[in-house]
Amino acid sequence: MRNRATVAAVSALSGALALSAFAVPAAQADDSAASYRADVAKIRQAAQAGSGRAAAVDGQPYALNVSFSNLKIAKAVKVGTTQHVSTTVTYTLTHGADVDIKAADFVTDPILYKGSSTSPDNMLYGNKPAKCTATSATTADCKGTIDVYPGSHELINADAGAWKAAAEATAFNGQDPDGETFDITKVGYKSQDGLGGTLVQRASKLTVNAAPEPVKKGKPITITGKLSRANWEDNKYHGYVSQPVNLQFRKNGSNTYTTVKTLRTNSTGDLKTTVTASVDGYFRYTFAGTTTTPAVNAAGDFIDVQ
The missing domain is CATH 2.60.40.730 (SOR catalytic domain)
Incomplete structure (x- = not known):
């Protein structure tokens, strides 16, 4: 789905990413990846809708105690006309002692966005969550990807140029977004923009x-x-x-x-x-x-x- 028209209609980074997260083409993402994206998107949408409100307000995820730094990505991502391009992104995740990054339902991933964080023109992200290795009790080195499929019309020519980087993390804490007893207030979420940047270029x-x-x-x-x-x-x-x-x-x-x-x-x-x-x-x-x-x-x- 990675539909630019859908992305352009959203006015904020979190909300835009939430909608565009469903855009991974079926042929390029397995069921688990698509499911994870849909689940994270649901949390992201709720977090964006409740921005500025108290953390545990009914219907909103709480603010996850994490931050991101030291993000590194290639200086340029060269994208042709049909071939899948995958670019590695690394960053440091710092978290509170109450955050279990080893939990099976803890996920984090990098994101690229074009334009401003409050009103992005387009977004790119990875097919699967980043993998993190703990370096201390409260820090981890994470490695993810940005995956681009030009043949799926993710980009238009005006998108070429400077993009910025963001990262996010979601702790589901055993909550199933599709379950009947799902309680979103028990789910933690945090996103952070302006972590770096790259050029996305027309090959x-x-x-x-x-x-x-x-x-x-x-x-x-x-x-x-x-x-x-x-x-x-x-x-x-x-x-x-x-x-x-x-x-x-x-x-x-x-x-x-x-x-x-x-x-x-x-x-x-x-x-x-x-x-x-x-x-x-x-x-x-x-x-x-x-x-x-x-x-x-x-x-x-x-x-x-x-």
Whole structure:
């Protein structure tokens, strides 16, 4: 389900995550994962609805005595058009002596959100809870994932760029959200936003072709190529328009590329320029990247100069 339309309709991080938590595609999440997500979502919704009220008010979970710190995630998450992307997230969980993190029904997980925490544009999260290892009586090192399925339309192109990280924990304390005697006031919940951030980027591709080959020394060489990036709305790659790209050359036998010139992609992402043949070597195009699109180098194309 991971439905962006549903997410966009929610006005707060907790509530938005609650609704979007049902969005794991059936083909990509087992029954236990889907069940855990639905149960956590129910608690999360109730906690968001009761924000600012007394902890044990009827119909609300109590504030779980936990906090999160030291969150680490890759600087960038590169997402293509169809392939599942899984990114590891680690963080420290600090908890009170009354919180049993080893309980089978204690769960915690990391979350990424786009925009503000009070009105997020979109969210991403893992398929399953994080796994935690106690490091003291009140701290634990936790490791989870953020799982992205671009083929399931979790993202739109405008989502590319900076995202922030949050984490949450739920202690069900033996309570079954689907049971007839479920008492939500016996369930603890805590979420914490602004723990860090990353770039979620549209994966890029870059090609190069130098011709003719072979070529006589002093004659022109035409070097073409194309810079493209993932389009998350139609699951295809399209040209990245009006972007600066460097043409580089590496002499045969050398390990170092040197920039020859800089040019911009045209209205379809294509590149074309001409240089004079001098010695055998490799030409390539290289793109430095932007916040929305990662850097990429084309594989060097060898030119035989005679």
